[in-house]
Amino acid sequence: MFKKLAVAGGLSVFLASGFALMPAQADLDFRGTVSGEPLDFTGEEESPQFKEFKNTGINPYNGNQEALNKGYVIFATACSGCHGHLAEGKLGPALSDDYWTYPTNLEDKGLFETIYGGAAGQMGPQQGLLEPDEILHVMSWVRALQTEPEKAKKAVDTFEHRNG
Numbered sequence: 001m002f003k004k005l006a007v008a009g010g011l012s013v014f015l016a017s018g019f020a021l022m023p024a025q026a027d028l029d030f031r032g033t034v035s036g037e038p039l040d041f042t043g044e045e046e047s048p049q050f051k052e053f054k055n056t057g058i059n060p061y062n063g064n065q066e067a068l069n070k071g072y073v074i075f076a077t078a079c080s081g082c083h084g085h086l087a088e089g090k091l092g093p094a095l096s097d098d099y100w101t102y103p104t105n106l107e108d109k110g111l112f113e114t115i116y117g118g119a120a121g122q123m124g125p126q127q128g129l130l131e132p133d134e135i136l137h138v139m140s141w142v143r144a145l146q147t148e149p150e151k152a153k154k155a156v157d158t159f160e161h162r163n164g
């Protein structure tokens, strides 16, 4: 490994110094989907996963069955009344199909901005109702509806089994 570094020579020194100049925690700019106003995380409890997410914009819980299971418990409590039991749509739009009113929801950062900061009408901000880490959990379930439907279904089955 050291040999390789030596061969790379000047280039690696150049790259290393470049990276050293980058701020360690360059958080992304989070804004309300509809309001466009910066989201304010002051006072929030920040899990390591949320800290990572603020930096990368990628939900670290995606694809993690345990996180999806927890995410569905949160969905069933906080979202299903409006979006339907399986996110098939009710008062709020379906989240289970590939149509998004706000295409920014295709990315985790945009999805977080919609849930945390709210959208229009009945879609109020979840800020203050759910912890950022809980929102990441619920997002992992919503995302799996499209990307890994069998895992999303398993989370529902687990929930229903637990609740008789």
Ligand code: HEC
Pocket: 075, 078, 079, 080, 081, 082, 083, 091, 092, 093, 095, 099, 100, 101, 102, 103, 105, 111, 114, 115, 119, 120, 121, 122, 123, 124, 126, 138, 142
């Ligand atoms: C009181 C009813 C209500 C609750 C509770 C609610 N929503 Fe919504 N949601 C809506 C409505 C209505 C819209 C449409 C708003 C719009 O188009 O701006 C919406 C829109 C959305 C969208 C944007 C969909 C798109 O097509 O771009 C997402 C994502 C979403 N909700 C996720 C959630 C999640 C996750 C929860 C639970 C944490 C939740 N909502 C709780 C009513 C609700």
